[in-house]
Each structure stands twice: as C-alpha cells, then as structure tokens.
Amino acid sequence: MQIVTASGKGGTGKTTVATSLALIAAEQDSVRFLDCDVEAPNAGLFLEPVLDARKEVGILIPQVDEETCTYCGKCAEVCQFHAIAVVGKKTLVFPELCHGCGSCTLVCPENAITEHLNVMGVLEGGSTPEQIDFAQGVMNVGEPMAVPIIRELKKWIPDSSSEIEIWDAPPGASCPVVETIRGADFALLVTEPTPFGLHDLKQVAEIVKELDIPAGVVINRDGIGDSAVEAYCEDSALPILIRIPMERRIAEAIASGKLLLEAAPEYRPDFEAMLKTIVAEVSA
Amino acid sequence: MRQLVVLSGKGGTGKTSVTAAFAHLASEGEYADKFIVADADVDAANLELVLQPQLLEEQEFKGGQVAVINQDTCAFCGECQDVCRFDAIDYTDGLYAVDPIACDGCAACVYQCSTESIAMYEQVVGKFYVSNGRYSPLYHANLYPGQDNSGKLVTLVKQRARLQALDEDRVFVIVDGPPGIGCPVISATSGADLVLIVAEPTISGVHDMHRVLQTVQHFGVQAIVCINKADVYPDGADEIESFCEVNGIQTVGRIPFDLTVTSAMVEGEPVTAFHPEAPASMAISTIWAEVLESLLEGEV
Amino acid sequence: MKLAISISGKKLSSPFDARFGRAAAFCIVDTETGKWEAFDNPALSASGGAGVQASQFVAEHGAEAVASGAFGPNAFDTLDAANVEMYLAPGNKAHTAAEVLEMFKAGQLPKAEAATHEGHHGGSH
Numbered sequence: 114m115q116i117v118t119a120s121g122k123g124g125t126g127k128t129t130v131a132t133s134l135a136l137i138a139a140e141q142d143s144v145r146f147l148d149c150d151v152e153a154p155n156a157g158l159f160l161e162p163v164l165d166a167r168k169e170v171g172i173l174i175p176q177v178d179e180e181t182c183t184y185c186g187k188c189a190e191v192c193q194f195h196a197i198a199v200v201g202k203k204t205l206v207f208p209e210l211c212h213g214c215g216s217c218t219l220v221c222p223e224n225a226i227t228e229h230l231n232v233m234g235v236l237e238g239g240s241t242p243e244q245i246d247f248a249q250g251v252m253n254v255g256e257p258m259a260v261p262i263i264r265e266l267k268k269w270i271p272d273s274s275s276e277i278e279i280w281d282a283p284p285g286a287s288c289p290v291v292e293t294i295r296g297a298d299f300a301l302l303v304t305e306p307t308p309f310g311l312h313d314l315k316q317v318a319e320i321v322k323e324l325d326i327p328a329g330v331v332i333n334r335d336g337i338g339d340s341a342v343e344a345y346c347e348d349s350a351l352p353i354l355i356r357i358p359m360e361r362r363i364a365e366a367i368a369s370g371k372l373l374l375e376a377a378p379e380y381r382p383d384f385e386a387m388l389k390t391i392v393a394e395v396s397a
Numbered sequence: 398m399r400q401l402v403v404l405s406g407k408g409g410t411g412k413t414s415v416t417a418a419f420a421h422l423a424s425e426g427e428y429a430d431k432f433i434v435a436d437a438d439v440d441a442a443n444l445e446l447v448l449q450p451q452l453l454e455e456q457e458f459k460g461g462q463v464a465v466i467n468q469d470t471c472a473f474c475g476e477c478q479d480v481c482r483f484d485a486i487d488y489t490d491g492l493y494a495v496d497p498i499a500c501d502g503c504a505a506c507v508y509q510c511s512t513e514s515i516a517m518y519e520q521v522v523g524k525f526y527v528s529n530g531r532y533s534p535l536y537h538a539n540l541y542p543g544q545d546n547s548g549k550l551v552t553l554v555k556q557r558a559r560l561q562a563l564d565e566d567r568v569f570v571i572v573d574g575p576p577g578i579g580c581p582v583i584s585a586t587s588g589a590d591l592v593l594i595v596a597e598p599t600i601s602g603v604h605d606m607h608r609v610l611q612t613v614q615h616f617g618v619q620a621i622v623c624i625n626k627a628d629v630y631p632d633g634a635d636e637i638e639s640f641c642e643v644n645g646i647q648t649v650g651r652i653p654f655d656l657t658v659t660s661a662m663v664e665g666e667p668v669t670a671f672h673p674e675a676p677a678s679m680a681i682s683t684i685w686a687e688v689l690e691s692l693l694e695g696e697v
Numbered sequence: 698m699k700l701a702i703s704i705s706g707k708k709l710s711s712p713f714d715a716r717f718g719r720a721a722a723f724c725i726v727d728t729e730t731g732k733w734e735a736f737d738n739p740a741l742s743a744s745g746g747a748g749v750q751a752s753q754f755v756a757e758h759g760a761e762a763v764a765s766g767a768f769g770p771n772a773f774d775t776l777d778a779a780n781v782e783m784y785l786a787p788g789n790k791a792h793t794a795a796e797v798l799e800m801f802k803a804g805q806l807p808k809a810e811a812a813t814h815e816g817h818h819g820g821s822h
Contacts, residue, residue: 120408122408122409122441123405123407123409123410123441124407124408124409124597125408125409128601150577152406152576152577152578152579152582152608153407153576153577153605153608155407155601155604155605158600158601158604189753191504191505191508193461193462193503193504193517193744194503194744194745194746195740195743195745195746195747195753196746196749198752198753198775198778199753200752200756200775200778200779201756201778201779201780203778205749205774205775205778207746207749207771207774210745210749210771212503214482214483214501214503214504214505215480216503216505216508219480219505219508219509252578254578254611254612255583255611255612255615255616256579257548257579257580258579258580259579259580283577284408284409284576284577285440285441285547285575285576286440286540286542286543287540287543287544287581288543288545288547289579290543291498291543295498295499307659307662307663308662308663308665309413309441309443309446309662312441312442312443313441313443316440316441317542319542319543320542320543323498323542337656337659338662338663339663359656361654364629364654365629367599368598368599368600368629368630369599369600369630369632370600459742460744461744502744546744549744549745588814
C-alpha cells in the first residue's frame with residue numbers, strides 16, 4: 114500500500130507527518146520510505162538512515178557519431194525541445210534542453226546516434242534504526258529537472274516486499290508533485306489553517322481528485338489563522354484525520370531534528386488511528 | 398533597473414510574507430512609484446492573497462504539447478507504447494490512449510506511428526495576469542494544478558515585469574520566488590541582480606538553504622540571507638550566520654517568530670501594514686533597508 | 698552579404714527587437730543590393746531552445762551574419778557552428794531595422810565573440 118504526503122504550500126509539515134507515520138507503521142509492518150522532494154530532501158535528517166546504496170540517475174542523451182552522420186537533419190526536425198541542431202557539417206547536442214525521449218535515436222536513418230546517461234542526481238538508500246527501508250533522491254545543484262529523478266526513485270526498489278510505502282512529495286502543484294502522487298493508494302494532504310495553506314491545498318486536492326486517489330487532510334499548526342480550511346474540507350468531503358496544534362515546544366523540537374512523536378508522544382494514538390483509517394479506506 | 402528575487406530552498410519559510418512586506422515598505426519610501434512586483438511562484442501563487450490585485454489584463458498561457466491518438470485510424474500495433482519513455486500510453490479495453498498528465502510532449506510516438514494516427518496539440522496550462530497591486534503594478538500567474546512548464550511561465554512573468562520597469566524607468570522589480578532549486582527557481586534566478594534567501598533556522602531549513610545558495614552561486618548571482626522565525630531554534634540561527642560569515646555571504650537580519658504574520662495574512666495585508674509595531678514588522682523594516690541598499694549598490 | 702536582423706514587425710522600417718531567440722521576426726537583407734525579406738520567427742512560441750531554433754532558421758535562410766541585441770550560449774554555439782557572424786546592435790534605444798542595417802554597413806556594430814549572457818532557461822520542465 115502506498116501513501117503519499119503532499120501539501121501544495123511548502124513548510125506545512127509534510128515531512129513531519131510522513132516521518133512519524135512511518136515510525137508508527139514500522140511497529141507492525143515492513144515500511145519503505147521514499148523522499149521524493151529531490152530538490153530539498155529532508156526526511157533523512159529526521160529518520161537518520163544509514164545510507165549504503167547509491168545510484169547515479171538522469172536521462173539518456175544523444176551522442177552523435179561524426180563518422181556515420183550524414184547531416185540529414187532528421188534528428189533536429191523531430192526534437193520538440195531543440196536539444197539537437199544540425200548546421201552545415203555539424204550536429205550539436207544541448208544536454209540541458211534534452212528530455213531524454215529517444216526520438217532522435219529512433220529516426221536516425223544511419224544509426225549514428227547512441228545514448229549515454231546524463232547524470233542529474235543520485236538515489237541513496239539504506240535502513241533506519243527502526244528498520245524502515247529508506248530511499249531518497251538528491252538532485253544535483255544547477256539541474257532543472259526533478260521529474261526524471263523522482264521517476265527513477267519510484268522504480269528503484271531493491272526490495273519490494275514492504276507492506277506500507279510512504280512517499281514524501283515536494284511542495285507545489287506542478288509536474289514533480291504529479292510524478293510523486295501518481296500510483297499512490299492514498300494521499301495525505303498536510304496543510305495549515307491559513308489563507309496560503311488553503312489556496313495551495315485546493316491546488317493539490319485538485320490533482321489528487323483528477324488522479325482519482327482517496328485523500329484525507331492533516332491540519333498542522335491548528336489554532337492559528339482562520340477556519341476556512343475546515344469549511345473547505347467539509348464542502349469537498351475531505352476528512353480531517355489529525356489536528357496538530359501550534360505549540361512552540363513542538364516547533365522547537367522539530368527545528369532541532371526531532372521527530373514529532375519524539376517531541377509530543379501524546380499524538381501517538383492519533384497517528385495509530387489515522388493509519389488504521391487509511392488502511393481501512395484503501396482495503397475497502 | 399535592478400531585480401531582487403526572494404528565494405528559500407525549503408518551502409514555507411516566509412518568502413511571500415516577506416515579499417509582501419517589502420512591497421508595502423517600498424511604497425512608503427523614496428521609490429514609491431518606482432518599482433514593480435512579480436510573483437514567480439506560479440504553482441502556489443499566494444502573493445495576490447495579500448496584495449489584492451485589481452486585474453488589468455488576463456492571458457491564457459500555452460504550455461507544452463500533448464499527443465492525442467486518433468482512434469479511427471489507430472492500427473493497435475502498440476508501437477507508441479514501446480517508444481514512450483514516460484509511461485504515458487495506456488492500453489485499456491483494447492485501445493491505446495495518451496495520459497495527458499504523464500505525456501512529456503516529446504512527440505516520439507508521433508514519428509513512430511505507422512498509420513500517422515498521432516498528433517500533438519498545444520495545451521492551455523495556466524493564466525498570466527497583469528494587475529494593479531495594492532502598492533505597485535503586479536505581474537502574476539496561475540499554473541493549473543499538475544501542469545508542466547512552470548519555468549516558462551516564470552520567465553514570462555519576469556520578462557513582462559522587467560519590460561514595464563524599463564519602459565517606465567522604474568528602479569527595481571521585486572520577485573517572489575518558488576521553493577526548491579529546480580527549473581522554476583533557475584528561471585526566477587536568471588537575470589537577477591540580487592537574491593535574498595529567507596532561511597529558517599531548522600535542521601531542514603539549514604540543509605535546504607545550502608542547496609539554494611549553491612544553486613544561486615552556480616548561476617553567478619549575488620545572494621544575501623535573512624533568518625525568519627529566528628528564535629525558534631537560536632542554535633540553527635547561529636549556525637546560519639557563522640556559515641554565511643565564513644563564506645562571505647552578507648546576513649541582513651533576524652525576524653522573530655511572530656503570530657502577527659499569520660493574523661496579517663488572514664486579514665489579507667502585509668504584516669508591516671497590518672501592525673507596524675509588531676516584532677516581525679520592525680525586523681522586516683530593518684532588513685528591507687539593508688536589502689535595498691545592497692540592491693541599488695552602484696546603480697543610483 | 699546576407700544579414701539577418703531581429704525585428705518586431707515584418708518590414709525594413711519595423712522596430713529592431715533586441716532579443717534574438719524570442720524576436721517576433723527576422724528581416725533578412727542583402728547588404729549589397731538592399732533586397733530584403735521578412736520571416737516570422739518560428740521559435741517565438743518554442744517551449745525551450747528558442748535560441749537554437751532561431752539560429753537554425755536564419756542559417757537555413759542563408760544568413761551569413763546576424764544583428765541582434767544579445768546572444769545566449771546555445772544561440773552562440775549554433776550560429777558559430779553554422780559560420781554565421783554575430784553583431785551586437787544597441788537595444789536601449791528605439792531603432793528600425795533599416796537603421797541597424799545602416800549601422801552595420803558603416804561598421805559601427807561590434808562583433809559578439811562570446812555569448813552575451815547566461816542561458817535564459819526558458820524552462821520547458
């Protein structure tokens with residue numbers, strides 16, 4: 114079963130919720146945790162895995178053999194991203210424009226194109242002290258595209274026997290978020306009861322709805338802001354699964370790298386109940 | 398004309414609240430009618446919730462293309478599915494269809510289809526707006542949920558803001574940036590004269606600040622740092638400041654954790670306008686003065 | 698020689714457009730005879746790689762030199778590979794393509810020896 118945590122707005126506590134949920138789940142089931150926020154991966158800072166597996170990932174980009182190339186220009190003609198250009202007796206490849214689709218390789222009549230990996234980041238995996246099977250993607254600085262790394266991370270399953278998988282999504286509501294959410298059984302939408310939180314929750318709720326994934330909401334920093342998030346959840350039939358109040362001691366503990374359930378063990382029953390609800394919902 | 402871009406790496410550190418306050422403070426200063434604001438966080442565009450824009454112009458934003466299979470001529474050979482590297486071709490009930498969400502727009506299937514049954518169609522993926530913001534012209538946009546091409550929309554927002562600023566001899570543009578370090582951040586950073594990183598002194602905030610700082614430096618733009626919610630974890634704040642000092646990065650102040658910021662957001666106002674005497678407002682005012690000085694260094 | 702000028706209209710009297718990859722159109726003029734033709738820039742609506750596409754376009758149309766306000770790294774590499782010379786025309790004042798042509802003929806336009814700025818990263822991601 115795959116549970117994804119997403120939020121729209123950044124900093125609402127996705128990782129806080131995802132890591133504590135993983136902790137609770139790991140007490141009964143085998144758990145795999147994927148940090149899909151490859152631009153800013155933070156879950157490892159809290160779960161403290163020993164990372165002993167590593168794989169470079171990226172996309173396959175074309176390499177043109179000057180000997181066999183006849184400069185016919187077919188590759189440049191089919192490339193939608195203008196990542197390959199033929200001018201005179203030269204074929205130029207622009208790696209940062211390439212999406213790795215392979216169209217140029219397929220159309221080359223001379224088979225003059227081979228592909229090689231353009232590394233955009235790494236996948237790292239290992240185990241946490243609680244035996245959570247952990248993996249994260251880390252995008253290289255300066256790279257624009259997160260999606261290929263997320264795609265590879267989700268495929269990188271040396272051991273797929275885990276009963277529960279938790280995928281921690283990046284913030285926002287564009288392609289990297291969709292790439293993370295695709296294929297999940299349940300979406301846990303973490304928000305805060307503020308106008309910004311609500312605005313961005315709506316965006317991500319729409320994606321989840323379009324992908325036809327059942328969802329529930331966690332209200333973090335409950336007590337600040339206003340009640341508009343609550344009203345929205347009620348109107349949209351989104352169940353509110355947990356409320357975590359705004360408490361300075363929690364904020365301080367998380368800032369220093371503690372897990373929510375370490376800092377505030379009194380929320381353990383809420384997390385257990387939430388996990389049960391999700392499992393029941395998915396199994397139904 | 399100078400461009401200031403506000404970034405953070407980690408989301409939710411307070412970029413937008415700080416940017417909104419800067420817009421308010423700029424409107425009360427020497428350059429009151431001499432600046433423009435742009436919201437480059439197009440998939441979570443929150444600045445408008447505080448700057449309450451009156452819309453002047455609205456434009457559909459066309460993003461990439463997606464493939465569509467003509468079912469009448471499809472020969473069901475499955476070649477499209479074989480060549481697609483984005484898992485975007487679904488095969489259900491004996492029919493091949495393109496999942497527009499997964500489609501990357503590469504058109505590999507178009508060129509491989511033996512019956513020429515696949516064509517590319519341009520998609521409207523968002524909206525671009527020009528408005529009268531509360532304090533200045535505002536350029537903003539809304540990328541529809543789940544869409545691609547946010548970098549291109551960011552570029553459009555920034556370009557248009559810049560053109561108006563140049564046309565009208567305005568002194569600076571303030572850009573509210575997106576979180577992360579990827580495509581939209583690179584688009585937001587490109588052409589900037591100064592990046593202000595709003596860091597958060599949490600273990601995650603520090604980690605992500607390093608990454609965004611490297612990204613900004615990678616593209617050769619000068620960065621300065623301010624620390625929000627600084628008193629939540631003073632050790633973290635100290636760590637940020639000493640890191641910046643060692644690496645020759647200017648820090649321009651600490652903003653204390655202050656729930657007035659949230660109250661202001663609920664009222665739809667920048668915190669400095671809502672409650673100028675609040676601790677966060679006072680800190681942001683001081684920071685703005687420093688940022689402005691760095692931004693205009695050598696320019697005016 | 699055939700010179701391509703980035704413009705925002707479709708005539709020799711149209712305003713010069715200082716952008717290269719995202720210029721509205723190109724006017725390709727024979728500097729000896731004055732004969733000219735204007736083309737819409739196919740890269741105007743490109744998601745990414747506008748510089749590459751525009752460069753290929755002017756090269757295919759026989760331009761031996763280009764006058765524009767700026768050349769990004771991809772445009773520079775492509776034009777350079779195509780042996781198209783790049784000249785920089787001032788973009789801070791309104792000029793027509795005809796005026797840019799006169800400046801070119803008078804030898805007043807400096808040659809671009811390297812990309813004039815970082816990539817825009819127009820971002821089709």
